Structure formats: C-alpha cells, structure tokens
Amino acid sequence: MLNNIIEAVDLHYKYPDNTHAIKGLSIRVEKGKKIGIVGPNGAGKTTLFLHLNGVYKPFSGKIFFEGKEIKYNKREMIRLRSKVGIVFQDSNVQLFSSSVFQEISFGPMNLGLSEDEVKARVEKVIDQLDIRNLRDRPTHFLSGGEKKKVSIAAILSMEPEVIILDEPLANLDPKSAKDIMGILEGLNEDGKTIIISTHDVNSIYSWADYIYIINDGKILKEGKPQEIFEDTKVLKSANLQKPWIVDVFEQIIKSNPEIKEQYPLPRSKKELFEMLGKLKIKV
C-alpha cells in the first residue's frame, strides 16, 4: 500500500452533457512501474488521466497521491501537477509557444523557481532527450515525432514523479515511435513511474509491467501482460487483438502442448527467438 504512488478508488465522472464517462473505476499504480492502459477510443482513458492530476474533479470517488487523499485547493493542485505530468495526444494543442526553448521553460517557471534554476533544468532536459538541434527552431517547423519529443521535454522539465502519456505513439513513424519508447525506458530506469495509453497491443505487451483494459468507463481486466493477453474473451469484448508474439506462441503449443509446461509465454521478440532456438527450430 505504501508503495502506491497514485491510487484512484471508485471514480465516477459525468460530463456537463450528462455523458457518464467513468463508471466506478479504480486503479493502483506502484512507484517506479510501467503501466499500460489499453482500450478503444472513447473508453475514458483521457478522462481518467485528467483526474490523476486534478484537472477534473470526480463526481464521486477518491484519488490518493503518495498515500494521501488529494485536496482541490490551489497550492495542493500546483504541487500535484508538478508531480504528475501529462503528455497529450495531440502535440499541436500542447505546444503554445513558437519557441522550443520557451515552451520547455513554461512548466518550471510556473513552479516559481529562479531563472537560473529554470535555465539549468531546460538545458538538462534538452541534453537528456538529445534535442539540442531543435532548441532554436520554431515549433511549427518541427515534424510530428520532434513535436512529441518537445512535448515530453516540456513535461520533464517540471521533474515529475509520474509521467502520463496519452497515446504517445499515435501518428508516429516507426523510427520516432522507437525513439519515444527508448526515452520512456530511460526515464523508467531513472525511477520515474510511467503510465501510457495506447491501442498498440504489440508495443504495450512487451513494455508494460502491469496492464489495465478499459472499456466504457470501467476496468474490464487488470493484471500482468501475460495474463491479460491470454484472455481471449476479454480482448474480444474490448475489440482488441492479441499481440503477435502471443499468437505465435499459442499456435506453437496447439500442436506441441508439452512446451507450455517448459516455457512461459515469451514477452518479447528476443525471448520468443531464444525459446525457438532452445527448441532447435532454426530461425
């Protein structure tokens, strides 16, 4: 319990037009873990995220940060939002400044830090994400992948504990997507807790420590990736596909059931190939 950095208990939320977007949703996020939130469009992922940093106030239910229930006063909100950063799906709506440098400085300036401190943070983040070549370029000349990196940098400069990314891989080319996943991996190694939402079951299956499947404002299933993606019934009701690694593995054990006892479900392409190697299947 003490290790949970964020916890949401039985959230309910209705939009002003009476859409019941979240219907009794609970999640627990352990510190330093990689969490995947998977679900179709309109399942309530973004709405959930905006609860976790206090932008939306739940209709009923509670949210705990570092074990304490959050209060919706001004000072507490600024603290919470500096600890829980959200990278939005559409970089265009997040980047308000035409200068990459100023964009990244916006968050830390709001924390009331000194100018030297802000500058140090901005330069540090620029080096960390390897985007020095973008520093003096105007935002509107950046590509989709570059904008995404700047959006992430703009959040990192606030030095949050939890980084939430809403569909970080949407509309990115494979190279940019790989870069972004690499950045997230690095952040996680630095001890940051990372939550991402996605439709990309293949990436999330190999990447996440723990997965929630959300549909229609409710949790359909939660658990380790292997448990989640073996459950054909749940996947079908959330209109999701199985990761190809799981498909291949299941195809293999269909004709060789004894393998299931010897090998666990492989998590990545590498693990799958190692298993095939040990089984003396040439790859």
Add this chain to the structure above:
Amino acid sequence: MFIDKYAYINNLKEVHPIEKTCLSLLSLIACLVFNSLGLYIFVIISMAFLILWSAKIPAKVFVKIILIPLPFLIISVLTIMLNITKDPEFIEYGFRVYSWFFGFTKHGIFKGVYVFFRSLSAVFSIYFLSFTTPIVDIVWILKKAKLPSVFIELLTIVYRFIFVLLEAAFYIKTAQKCRLGYSNIKRSYISLSQLVVNLFKKAYQNHKMLYISLISRGYTGELKVLEENYRFSIKNIVFICIYTLILLTIVII
C-alpha cells in the same frame, strides 16, 4: 509565409532584436517625417543591401515579397497623379476624349513620385525587420516596451495557432479535393463553407485542450516563460549611429 521562414534562418538572426528594431524604426520614422527624395532612395538602396547582403535572403524570395505591395502602390499613385476633368486648364500633359480631358500636371507627377518612393522606403524598412527578426524576438521587445501582458500573450498564441489552423485547413481541403469537393463553382462554395465551419469547431476544441494542457503544467493566468539572453554589439550600435547621421545629412542637404 516566406518571410516567417527566413526570419528564423537568416544571417542576422543572432543580432540583438533591439538593434534591429531601432534601425528599422529609425529609418521608418525618418521616411515618414522628412520630405526628401534622396532620403527615400538612400533608405531603399541601403535596406535592400542589408536584406540581400547582410541577412543573405535569396534575391528571388525578396523580389516575390516586394511584388505583393507593388500593385496597390502603383494603383494609388496613379489615382493621385491622374486628373480627369472638363477644364483643360488643370492638365499639362494629356489627351482628350470628347469633352473630357485625361492627363497629368507637373505638380501631380511630382507628388505621385514622392508618395511612391516614400511608401516604398517605409515598406523596405519594415521588411528589414520582418525578414531578420522572428516573432518570438518581436514579442520579447514588446515585453521590454511594457505592453500589457494580455496583448502579448494573445499575440503569442494567435501566432502559434495560425500555423496549427493552417495545417488543419490544408488537410481538410485535401480531403475535400479527393472527393471532388471543388469540381465546379457550386461545389466549391459548399465545400469552402464546410471547411470554414469545421475550422471554427476545431479552433474551439483546440482552445479547450490547450487550456487543459496549460493548467496541467501549473498555469495560473499568466504565460510565464524564460527569456533568451541577447548581447549588444558595439559594432552594430556604431553602425546604427552612422546610419542615422547619414539619414540626417541627406535631409539637411
């Protein structure tokens, strides 16, 4: 959108924005205040030289941009110069169509030429600033000039979202074209109206999301960002002083 692109990549980008603004405004004010053809021509030549030579803007781009105000200028100058009258006394050079006289007077031509060069020199002075100074720097100057922050924040966001909406408009238009949305005049009007409506909706959605994303980063009603540091260069300041002196000398002579 040409100018905007070159403002970020020209050779004078690193020069202190105050120096560039000073030079541009000084020559602009001189052209508006003083009545001297020599001054106008000097400003036009020197600004063209600064834009093409110092800032290294490609001549092709520069000419294209100059061509934008030229038609307006020529039409307005012609209306100043041309007299249409029934009384031949008002015309010194001209021709006659039935009882009407079309033509020019010496004084009118003189006035027209002055207006033409005065406007062109003012345009060149402003072009120097817009070719060499990105909006971010201009915003910085406005801040230093203690303009109200509401105005400055509005400028920042409007400028940024011109590009976002332009991109959205471009995508919508392409999508409409792919389905023959502009195949005839009637379809074009309908498609265009839908494009505008959609753009408004998009602008509204973007505004909501922008607000949420700003709040998420601790926005409390003021867009606080870190300013870049610029360095004054003595060489440039001396140049600006000499330039101003030359302008004044021309006026006095």
